Amino acid sequence: MTTFERVEAQLKEFKDLNPGELTMETTFAQLELDSLDTVDLLMACEEEFGITIEPDENLKTVGDVVERIDSLVAQKQ
Amino acid sequence: MSFTILGTGSALPAQQVTNDQLSQIMDTSHAWIHSRTGIDSRPICRQETVTQLALEAARQALENAGVVPGELDYILCPTLVGDTITPSLACLVQEGLGAGCPAVDLNAACSGFLYAMDLARGLFAAGQVRRVLIVAAEKMSRLVDWRDRSTCVLFGDGAGAAVLGPGEDLLSLLVTAQGTSSPLRIAAPSGNCPYSQGEGGESYLAMNGQEVYRFAVGAIARDIPRALELAGVTPGQVDHLLLHQANLRILEAAQKKLGIPLEKYAVNIATHGNLSAVSVPLLLDEMNRSGRLRPGEILALCAFGGGLTTGAAVLRWRGTPTDK
Numbered sequence: 001m002t003t004f005e006r007v008e009a010q011l012k013e014f015k016d017l018n019p020g021e022l023t024m025e026t027t028f029a030q031l032e033l034d035s036l037d038t039v040d041l042l043m044a045c046e047e048e049f050g051i052t053i054e055p056d057e058n059l060k061t062v063g064d065v066v067e068r069i070d071s072l073v074a075q076k077q
Numbered sequence: 078m079s080f081t082i083l084g085t086g087s088a089l090p091a092q093q094v095t096n097d098q099l100s101q102i103m104d105t106s107h108a109w110i111h112s113r114t115g116i117d118s119r120p121i122c123r124q125e126t127v128t129q130l131a132l133e134a135a136r137q138a139l140e141n142a143g144v145v146p147g148e149l150d151y152i153l154c155p156t157l158v159g160d161t162i163t164p165s166l167a168c169l170v171q172e173g174l175g176a177g178c179p180a181v182d183l184n185a186a187c188s189g190f191l192y193a194m195d196l197a198r199g200l201f202a203a204g205q206v207r208r209v210l211i212v213a214a215e216k217m218s219r220l221v222d223w224r225d226r227s228t229c230v231l232f233g234d235g236a237g238a239a240v241l242g243p244g245e246d247l248l249s250l251l252v253t254a255q256g257t258s259s260p261l262r263i264a265a266p267s268g269n270c271p272y273s274q275g276e277g278g279e280s281y282l283a284m285n286g287q288e289v290y291r292f293a294v295g296a297i298a299r300d301i302p303r304a305l306e307l308a309g310v311t312p313g314q315v316d317h318l319l320l321h322q323a324n325l326r327i328l329e330a331a332q333k334k335l336g337i338p339l340e341k342y343a344v345n346i347a348t349h350g351n352l353s354a355v356s357v358p359l360l361l362d363e364m365n366r367s368g369r370l371r372p373g374e375i376l377a378l379c380a381f382g383g384g385l386t387t388g389a390a391v392l393r394w395r396g397t398p399t400d401k
Contacts, residue, residue, distance in 0.1 A: 034113060036326050039287045043294065043330075055287045 003049075003066045003073075010044040011062075024063030041065070049073055080201045080209070081244025081395060083144060085362035086137025087355075088130045089120040089235040093348070096230070103226045110230050115325020119233030119350030121218045127159045130236035131166055131214035132173040134362075138210065139174070141365070142240035150206035152180035153196060155189025155213040155354040157220060157263065157383075170212055186261070187321050188252065188380040189213055189354030190237070191388020195252050197241055212238040213354035220263055222281035231324070232282075233350040237358030248308035248375075250390040251300065260288040261383040290330075293323060296381040297331035300389035304377065308391035312337050314375050315391075317364065321380035322346040322356040353382065370394045 001009075008022050015031060028038050042053045045065065051072040059065055095118040096107035110116055122130075131154065139146065152167045159166025159182065167180035185192035193211045200206040217232035261284045267275065297320060305312060318341050320328055325346050332339055343360045352359060357380050364370050372395045379389040 035287055036113065036290050036324075039290050040330060043291060055291070 003069050004062070006048055007041075007045060007062060007066055007069070010048055011041060013044060014040060022062060024061065024066060026062045027060050029060075045069060051076060078201050078204070078243055079198055079245055079247035080241040081246040082239050082361070082392070083208075083242045084138045084140070084142025084240045085358065085365045086134040086139070086141060086238040087236060087359045087362040088133035088137070089233075089349075089359075090122040090125045090130065092121055092123045093118045094121045099230055103223075103229075105226045105230060113324075113326065114231060114350075115328075115346050116231065116350045117347045119348075120235055122216055122234045125234070127156065127166060127214045127216045127236075128169045128173065130216075130234070131156075131159070131170050131212045131238070134214065134236035134238035134358075135170055135174060135210055135212045137362075138212075138238035138240045142242070144208055144240050144242075146174040146176040148208045149174075149176045149178045149210050151178055151197070151200055151209045152176065153193040153209065153211045154180070154182045155185060155193045155211065156182055156215055157184055157186060157217075157353060159214065166214060167212075170210075176210075185252070185254075185354070185382070185386045185388070186384055187323065187351070187353045187356065187382025188384070188386040188388040189382075190239075190357045191250065191378060191380050191390055192252050192386065194241075194247070194390060195250055195388070198247060198250060201241070201243060207243055209241040210238065211241065211358070212236060213358050215353040215355050217282075217351070217353055220280075220282050222279070222283070225281075225283075227286065228282055228284050231351050233352050235349070235352045235355045235359060237352075237355045237362055239358055239361065244396075246393040246396050248310065248391040248393060249304045250388070251304055251307065252388040253296075253300070253386065255385045257385060260285050260292060260385060263383070290324065290327060292385055293321075293327045293381045294330045294334070296387040297327070297379050298334040300387055301335060301377055301379050304379075304389035304391050310375055310391055315341060315377045316374040317370070318342045318377045318379070319357055319360045319364070320378075321351075321382065322349060322360070323351045323381070354380075356380070372396065
């Protein structure tokens with residue numbers, strides 16, 4: 001599974017998504033995620049990937065999160 | 078020797094402010110507040126003082142315990158600040174009750190009641206006391222910034238009290254601190270010293286909601302299992318969970334992680350908001366008075382707040398016979 005697919009799986013835990021709805025460009029605002037939903041998603045990703053993601057205003061799209069995760073996972077290795 | 082809870086009490090200001098009322102004085106709405114916090118209304122002081130609320134809660138707890146003020150050996154008041162910086166709230170409660178024992182405030186923000194129980198445990202273990210009054214009281218409406226619509230809607234005012242006596246009902250208790258001021262901070266009043274070169278900042282609550290949310294969910298998921306393990310109690314044996322009422326979303330996220338059924342959680346945030354150190358003793362008193370606690374039942378308590386501080390405890394409800 002790609003990082004994107006794993007993030008999508010985490011998001012599906014608390015958000016109904018139609019197949020193909022989610023892209024790298026989808027923003028949290030489009031998904032109607034409020035600030036606490038965003039923290040929930042980051043915390044779920046932390047557990048999924050075994051990393052620590054600091055909340056950051058620059059994380060606005062699914063792609064931002066995927067890239068942050070990839071870079072944190074690479075640093076860990 | 079630990080302790081048992083002999084009685085509980087609480088007091089709230091008469092005025093209840095709804096989300097709709099708030100939306101008349103600031104740019105917010107019931108839907109916005111409700112969906113993000115689970116709060117519908119909160120008690121806010123009009124004329125009531127912190128001391129009056131604390132005294133009312135203390136009197137109720139003493140009556141419920143069958144203890145008179147002259148029997149008290151110690152008064153502990155978890156609070157951010159009472160009506161005065163000195164005398165302490167605890168001293169004003171001592172005066173109002175006509176008690177004669179030592180009295181002191183302690184500030185562990187929202188974890189204050191758990192910290193007070195930890196200190197009480199030490200007093201009982203040392204054989205120094207037989208009756209301890211803990212009164213948590215807060216007037217958050219005076220500490221929040223009413224120009225900040227993201228935080229002022231979260232908090233309320235009130236008091237909650239418990240009278241402790243010798244017993245073996247505290248099965249475990251752990252408190253933690255991790256000093257940092259970025260997630261949650263209230264500056265002290267700056268004064269008017271002519272030699273001071275510090276910035277005369279405002280004394281209002283400032284909070285990073287995302288940071289606090291993350292800390293809170295993590296604290297509950299970490300501390301409750303630890304407290305249960307220390308007590309030798311399995312999650313399935315817990316009858317009631319009394320968690321600090323900061324935000325319904327925190328409770329929901331923690332519940333998913335803990336895996337203890339939702340019906341075991343005591344929840345009063347909808348009509349109270351976040352009452353800081355008062356939330357846990359208020360829940361305890363509401364459950365006690367409505368007959369929801371049966372002797373021998375197992376209670377798990379957990380609080381988290383500014384400091385950052387956390388506390389978690391496992392208690393048996395009136396499992397040991399009192400020594401009266």
